[in-house]
Amino acid sequence: xxxxxxxxxxxxxxxxxxxxxxxxxxxxxxxxxxxxxxxxxxxxxxxxxxxxxxxxxxxxxxxxxxxxxxxxxxxxxxxxxxxxxxxxxxxxxxxxxxxxxxxxxxxxxxxxxxxxxxxxxxxxxxxxxxxxxxxxxxxxxxxxxxxxxxxxxxxxxxxxxxxxxxxxxxxxxxxxxxxxxxxxxxxxxxxxxxxxxxxxxxxxxxxxxxxxxxxxxxxxxxxxxxxxxxxxxxxxxxxxxxxxxxxxxxxxxxxxxxxxxxxxxxxxxxxxxxxxxxxxxxxxxxxxxxxxxxxxxxxxxxxxxxxxxxxxxxxxxxxxxxxxxxxxxxxxxxxxxxxxxxxxxxxxxxxxxxxxxxxxxxxxxxxxxxxxxxxxxxxxxxxxxxxxxxxxxxxxxxxxxxxxxxxxxxxxxxxxxxxxxxxxxxxxxxxxxxxxxxxxxxxxxxxxxxxxxxxxxxxxxxxxxxxxxxxxxxxxxxxxxxxxxxxxxxxxxxxxxxxxxxxxxxxxxxxxxxxxxxxxxxxxxxxxxxxxxxxxxxxxxxxxxxxxxxxxxxxx
Numbered sequence: 351x352x353x354x355x356x357x358x359x360x361x362x363x364x365x366x367x368x369x370x371x372x373x374x375x376x377x378x379x380x381x382x383x384x385x386x387x388x389x390x391x392x393x394x395x396x397x398x399x400x401x402x403x404x405x406x407x408x409x410x411x412x413x414x415x416x417x418x419x420x421x422x423x424x425x426x427x428x429x430x431x432x433x434x435x436x437x438x439x440x441x442x443x444x445x446x447x448x449x450x451x452x453x454x455x456x457x458x459x460x461x462x463x464x465x466x467x468x469x470x471x472x473x474x475x476x477x478x479x480x481x482x483x484x485x486x487x488x489x490x491x492x493x494x495x496x497x498x499x500x501x502x503x504x505x506x507x508x509x510x511x512x513x514x515x516x517x518x519x520x521x522x523x524x525x526x527x528x529x530x531x532x533x534x535x536x537x538x539x540x541x542x543x544x545x546x547x548x549x550x551x552x553x554x555x556x557x558x559x560x561x562x563x564x565x566x567x568x569x570x571x572x573x574x575x576x577x578x579x580x581x582x583x584x585x586x587x588x589x590x591x592x593x594x595x596x597x598x599x600x601x602x603x604x605x606x607x608x609x610x611x612x613x614x615x616x617x618x619x620x621x622x623x624x625x626x627x628x629x630x631x632x633x634x635x636x637x638x639x640x641x642x643x644x645x646x647x648x649x650x651x652x653x654x655x656x657x658x659x660x661x662x663x664x665x666x667x668x669x670x671x672x673x674x675x676x677x678x679x680x681x682x683x684x685x686x687x688x689x690x691x692x693x694x695x696x697x698x699x700x701x702x703x704x705x706x707x708x709x710x711x712x713x714x715x716x717x718x719x720x721x722x723x724x725x726x727x728x729x730x731x732x733x734x735x736x737x738x739x740x741x742x743x744x745x746x747x748x749x750x751x752x753x754x755x756x757x758x759x760x761x762x763x764x765x766x767x768x769x770x771x772x773x774x775x776x777x778x779x780x781x782x783x784x785x786x787x788x789x790x791x792x793x794x795x796x797x798x799x800x801x802x803x804x805x806x807x808x809x810x811x812x813x814x815x816x817x818x819x820x821x822x823x824x825x826x827x828x829x830x831x832x833x834x835x836x837x838x839x840x841x842x843x844x845x846x847x848x849x850x851x852x853x854x855x856x857x858x859x860x861x862x863x864x865x866x867x868x869x870x871x872x873x874x875x876x877x878x879x880x881x882x883x884x885x886x887x888x889x890x891x892x893x894x895x896x897x898x899x900x901x902x903x904x905x906x
Contacts, residue, residue, distance in 0.1 A: 373718055373879075375792050379872045381710045384864040387702045387871070390419065394675070394698035395858045401691040402698075403679020404581060404650035404731045405441055413651050416675055416728055419705050424712035425655035425726055429747050434651035437730055437741045438584040440474045442643040446577070450598075452484065454611045454635040459604075464682075466604040467557070468576035471641055472549070472593035474585060478641045480596055482512045482554045484608070484633040488623030490515035490544045490556075496530055501551060502629050509552035512596070512637045514605070515544055518564045518803070520624050535805030536895075542735060542808075545597050555596035555639070559605045559616075566804040571852045572599050574691070578681040581734040583741055584647055596639055611635055650676075652738045653728040654747060657711045659882065661721035668748045669882045670725045670756040670820075671707055671874065672739065672811045673700030674732030677856075684854045694858040695850070699762035701728055703871040710875060720882035722754060729811050732760075733852075739811035743818045750903050754887050755781055756822040757877055758812035763827035763870045764862040765839045770795040770828030771873060775807045778894045779821035784880040792873065797828055819900030821888040825877070827870050839863070 393399075393415065400408025417433035427433045448469065450461040461467045471478045488500040490513060498520070501508065519530035519539035530536050537543050541558055548556045562568050576599070585591055600608070602616075609616040612633040622628050653675060659665035677693025692698075708726040711719070725748060729738030746753070771794055776782040782796075789796045799806060807813065812822035835843055838861055842850060850856045881888060890897040 375872060375876060378710065378875060379868060381713070382706050382868045382871060384868060387706050387867055388862070388864050390702035390705060391694060391698045391862070392858050394701055395692040395694035397690050397692070401679040401681075402675060402677045402693060403579065404439060404676050404734070405579070405646065405648040406679055409650065409676065409679070412675060413653060413730075416653050416701060416705070420653070420655040420708060420726065423705055423709035425657060425705075425708040428654035428656040428725060433653050433655055435654060435742065435745070435747060436649035436651050437738050439581045439648060439650050439731060439737065440584045441579045441581050441646045441648065442470055442474070443579045444468070444470055444576070445642045448639070448641055451638045452608050452611060452635050453638070454633075456611050456613065459607045459611060461600065461604050464573050464577060467598055467600040468572060469596050469598035469639065469641055470576060470580040471595055471643055472545070472582065472597055473595045474582060474645070476643050476645045478595045478639070480512065480554055480637060480639040480641075482510060482637055484514055484635045484637050485511045486514045486619060486631045486633060488516060488628045488630065489518070489520050489539075490547055491519070491538045492547060493530075493538050498626060500623070500628065500630065505552065507630065507632075508548075510554050512555040512557060513548050513551075513553045514557045514559065514608070514633070516564065516620065516623060517541055517544070517558050517560070534799075534802035535808070537808055540805055540808050545594060549592035549594045552592075553594050555594050555598065555637070557598045557600045557605075557637075559602055560599050561602045566801070567847055567851060569601055574678065574681055574852050575733070578679060581731050581737060583737055596641060608635065609633070650730040650738070652730055652742055655708055655726040657708060657719075657724045657726075659721050659723040660716055660719040664721040665723050667722045667752045667754050667887070668725050669720070669722050669754045669878050670727050670815070671704055671759065671878060672727040672729060672756055673697055673704040673759040674730070674738065674811050675701050675728045676730050676733055676738075678733055678852060688854040691852065691854055692857045695761050695764070695846075695856050696852070697732070697760050698858070699764060699867065700759040703759050703762050703867065703874065704728060706871055707875050707878070720879050722882040724878060724882060727756075732811050736811055736814055739814040743814040750818055750820065751905070753815070753820050755881050756812045756815040756820055757874055758810050758822065758824045759871075759874055760810040760824060761826070763866045764864065765835055765843045765866060766831045766833055766863050767866045767869050768828045768830055769793070769832055770797045770830045771870075772797050772799060772826040772828055774799055774824040774826055775812065775816065776823050778816075778896065779890045780888045781821050781823055781877075781881070784884065784888070785823070785877055788873065788876040788880055792876070794873070795828070795830070816896050817899060819890070819896060819903035821890055821900075825870070825874050837861070
């Protein structure tokens, strides 16, 4: 017997001791129906679902299709006999003829919507008019734990102003290599935080300065993501949640023109903003924006199914698998006139895996059924800022105190089988123990995020779970392909961010390797079964930023 086989058997024995009786990986793999997975991806990314935009007829049909597939797979409805949890959303679509004019003593610059800037409103009203001073606030961060505050001065310095800021965190230095966790992006670097902090300061608007290096994607992604409908969780009348009237991005070249109007050098100010003693700069300019938007209010469903656990006591604890069903809908046409953003990889592939996982568990004989219950969760409006998962985290169907973990699937490998996995966020909690054991049983390598500066941990539906203290990961496939990629698979993998991410070209093709999808899906299932059968629930490490949220969740 080969040493590798002996090692796998020993690892499997350890896994069974730690997590209870487990089904071997090879046998689990055989239980997935590749044809069903392929057909689910093809159907969800078909043109008649119109890019699965929340609130659209195509989106409604896609949501119903997923619920029907869960039912056919033997997955029970999770919300009092329904597969749906309706999320109240407000949709706004900015007039593409909107312009932004910045003026000062040296003249003015008029920026064109889409080409130079994009903006949406947080006011949830059809008209917003700004004529406000511009203030550069560096990175727009107030983080006492890092002894960092870009909002020096008084509240009056920011109230009613348009704040211009950089994305990401300030860079670490040789003197402080762990400043803002070094290379790894923290939540302070995310655009969502920057809008939230500006709103707390009473700002009227925000302009984030885009660079491809800082954002991790080109301006084309910003443009397409903001060129059609944008959504927010609807605010109730009288709700006090702060917001900014205008949430915008501006190209770096346009930002340079704005700063030149103020007789200032953007690059010099960018360097100054990397130091703690940076002081915000009133640019002596005014920004005029008349933003008109179409508005609609509607409900869009989170989709939830459940497979009850086999243990009478532990069945009241829940392991979540999540994969968002929405995409960008119908938007700007590409050079070929295609306006449908099908979102095959992002994230029809994840939903196909989610349903397949539920079906495999639902068909298990009782002796193999996991002890804890398994929830299959497909949230809405992920592409709009994780809105469906955010809503669920504050309106949970299953008690958060009984929620063990979330394993998120966003983009499943269809390129070719790999020998490595990248479970984003595993280093934050004891979920890492289960993941390492599951990987060893499959002779796979667990790798860390190779681009922590891009903040991928904060960019999918596991993050709202982490924010409320539930140990969570976003499972990503590795890039060590067992057979080197060739042809269209190589091209798609190599150029995904530049040519396919949030573009009309993210479509299903018959060359997809569904066996690679099964490999990743089975790995995710292995993690979930390990957690569902474990004696102890996973928990955040004491040093992690979400450990305090976990204590609040558990009432400690």
